[in-house]
Amino acid sequence: MLPPSMHRPLRSHQQLVAGIVAAIAAGQTDLADILAAVTPGGGKSLLPVIAAARLIEAGVVDRICWIVPRDSLRLQAEEAFADPAWQSALGHAVSVRAAENAPDLCRGLQGYVTTYQGIAAQPDLHLAEHRRHRYLLVVDEVHHLPSLAEVDPLAPDDEASWSRAILPLLEAARVRLLLSGTLERADGRAILWLPYRRGKRAKTREVALEASGWAVVGYSRAQALAEKAVLPVDFGALDGEAEWLDEERRRLGPHRISGSPEVARAALFTALRTGFARDLLRRAFDATRDLRATRRARLGIGPGEAAMGLGKLLVVAPDQENARQYLGWLRGWVPRTQAEHAVRIATSDERDAHATLAAFRLRPEPSILVTCAMAYEGLDAPSVAVCAALTHIRSRAWLEQMIARATRVDPAAGPYQTQSALVLHPDDLLFRRFRERIEREQGTLARDRKPRRQGELPIDDGRERADPIVPLASNATALRWERLAPGPDFAAARPEQRLAQQSDLLDLPSRRERALRLQVGQLVAAQVVEDEGMLRIPRGAGGHHAYSAALKRVMGKGRAVMSLAELEATVAWLERNRLTDHLHLLEGDAKYAWTARQRRLDLGMGKRPRERASKPSSASAP
Structure with a gap:
């Protein structure tokens, strides 16, 4: 799995991620979601390097996008890939750059590093890039992203701008690696994209560490202390x-x-x-x-x-x-x-x-x-x-x-x-x-x-x-x-045990529902990109979220609360129909007023919507 000449030992969680990535690269599993819950200071910054090196070499992905919470962390992400010791140890030549919101995000390299704020400022720029190439998407400190009503029936329908901007990238990615030092948010909300189950306490949920279709790698402070990692x-x-x-x-x-x-x-x-x-x-x-x-x-x-x-x-x-x-x-x-x-x-x-x-x-x-x-x-x-x-x-x-x-x-x-x-x-x-x-x-x-x-x-x-x-x-x-006690260990089954079980899993309803929700999101994103390219809708108007809202009105409910049969029907409908013909259903909704008004004006003049230099109102911006 790794070169025998490596002179820096991998920690247990790094070895487990390397094993999961190797299985994905070899086609031994169809997993696309890896969650690494690594105690702060436990060494999670090497995980994107391990994943990108193997997946790009195997041709599973073309590029890597690493999203960090702060601009000051972009340089550290570049350093992780440029570290000569790890380049030699892992035998990789992957290079990434800290990208500004400008065309050609990778500039000839194998990936780029950006921030939550960077994605939210120009979501269409990043979504178009992720539609053109197969990406490994790394979301660092994913706990900063609250869940959304589109994918979580218990989430409030509010303006969580970072989550709304990053959700389409999660849906478009070939493989997703989500990193966090904590799996709780200060406001108590669920975290975007993570699987949850009912908690032991009333009115609580907890991250489902055993969720099917996921590889969850936990590295607790107790483990890190035992391995002298912290x-x-x-x-x-x-x-x-x-x-x-x-x-x-x-x-x-x-x-x-x-x-x-x-x-x-x-x-x-x-x-x-x-x-x-x-x-x-x-x-x-x-x-x-x-x-x-x-x-x-x-x-x-x-x-x-x-x-x-x-x-x-x-x-x-x-x-x-x-x-x-x-x-x-x-x-x-x-x-x-x-x-x-x-x-x-x-x-x-x-x-x-x-x-x-x-x-x-x-x-x-x-x-x-x-x-x-x-x-x-x-x-x-x-x-x-x-x-x-x-x-x-x-x-x-x-x-x-x-x-x-x-x-x-x-x-x-x-x-x-x-x-x-x-x-x-x-x-x-x-x-x-x-x-x-x-x-x-x-x-x-x-x-x-x-x-x-x-x-x-x-x-x-x-x-x-x-x-x-x-x-x-x-x-x-x-x-x-x-002195702080070591604390509890993670209770999830070891990832290599879960991987060994994946090939024997039946097509469970919950796993099928998740796959169909992902397919719905990808079909919506594809229509947005196609309609923007053909000038049916103006660029930069929050098209992905407007189309998702129109689909919710057509189908009578959001995909987060649809049954298996309803999700299958939604996929079939999207394969036969265009959402641009149903944007009139957004009229009267203040959040999408700009999109609906612009479409009505353009159609009233008998013209295709033109690309405008002006930006959407803050109410419709993701």
């Missing part, structure tokens, strides 16, 4: 007291951060902006300084000598204003001659933020980075050894990703047993509950409740809602240490 985590929980003015300008406190839920939010808000934050930062700074001194002595690196492997400090601030305040404090603790290059900041308002992130990852300096959210997810910086978690966010997915910035094994820091991750954080009740959850639960649930509208990634620009309280003062009191 570091153990030591938590320093710092308690403190805070005082503030409430909305009526009454003085409250001092109240403990670890106190009752009624005051915990206000106490934490105050603590992150006053003396407590400085106290926690100082402890993190001192811990990093002591660690670097210890490693210098052990590795034989002289004082003042720049070198990798000494350990770095990552500071996660609640917002950009406080990030700049933290930067000032930290630089005040460093000799003036070193402060500018040793302590840096990376936020969305900083012009050189991406260059700063790259330097933090790849160079000895800076040794301290202050950020808000830019570095919380996907940052591959093994040199991070200490994290100061000065954030108000308590989402499990968010905190797991943040902690994982410090759990990567640093090959330059010496033996594995001499390394560990240190996370200093406020000792509030919600953080303690987060720790308890990751120690006992896999994190695969979706909750049936009214969702919030999809927006940017959590606290993307570091800002939060205005709070009516006025912080006055706070201070740190007690610090306690705890």
Whole structure:
């Protein structure tokens, strides 16, 4: 399966994905969906390289498209393919490029890397590319995509723009590789494209790890620790007291951060902006300084000598204003001659933020980075050894990703047993509950409740809602240490066992329904592309979603809730009819008003719809 000369060992989940891909390449299975649920920091960035190298070589796919959640991660995706060690180990010559939304996305290479935002900005450009070639579609951190009513009967019919833009690409792809460090969303919604079953708790669903037609590879933190793929985590929980003015300008406190839920939010808000934050930062700074001194002595690196492997400090601030305040404090603790290059900041308002992130990852300096959210997810910086978690966010997915910035094994820091991750954080009740959850639960649930509208990634620009309280003062009191337990393992059957069973599977109704829903989506996409090419509809008018809505009106229900017989009838109808003849059914629907109005005007003039330079209204944009 892999060259015997490979000098970098594959982890168990990487070996399993390689085996699944080999079976697909050899035609031993008709699987097209692979879900890799890999604990943050467990090494999932190599999986697209393994899949693309084998599938392109076998002629199963022509190209790869890798979608990442942030622009800063596109360079890391390129680096994964360009790594000479893995090129030699896997025997591949696949190259990809970080693509802007411009014609010829691959530019002569075997694939491209883009972002969720890039797809949503020009969905038709990417869909046309995926219709021209057979693609391996990799969706990184797929939990950012909420499910849609088109494919999920329990999903709300709302404007989840990223999901609506990416769904047609999922339907068009030859093979799909979905990656995530967590299988839960902060808002409780189901994740786009993943299979679900009824959960053990009322009004919940959980990811169906045994779903037919899927290969699910789980790599838990317990497995990663056993294989020494990630570091153990030591938590320093710092308690403190805070005082503030409430909305009526009454003085409250001092109240403990670890106190009752009624005051915990206000106490934490105050603590992150006053003396407590400085106290926690100082402890993190001192811990990093002591660690670097210890490693210098052990590795034989002289004082003042720049070198990798000494350990770095990552500071996660609640917002950009406080990030700049933290930067000032930290630089005040460093000799003036070193402060500018040793302590840096990376936020969305900083012009050189991406260059700063790259330097933090790849160079000895800076040794301290202050950020808000830019570095919380996907940052591959093994040199991070200490994290100061000065954030108000308590989402499990968010905190797991943040902690994982410090759990990567640093090959330059010496033996594995001499390394560990240190996370200093406020000792509030919600953080303690987060720790308890990751120690006992896999994190695969979706909750049936009214969702919030999809927006940017959590606290993307570091800002939060205005709070009516006025912080006055706070201070740190007690610090306690705890090591994070390994947590639960994945309960799914091993993928190689499931693959061995695939050839004996009957054509189960649920599997047939899924295949027919996929076929319906492909037929709709084909009609959109054909009609745009023949100028029957204007380009860039959200054609795919308009056609899907028209089909729902013709058939009387959406494909997500159709029976097997209804899906078969829908496929037969699409093979005989054109949806462009039924767009009049969208008239009166505000979401598709632009499409319907334009079609009516063009037909009224006796002309084919012309391609317009103007863009659709925001109501009809995906």
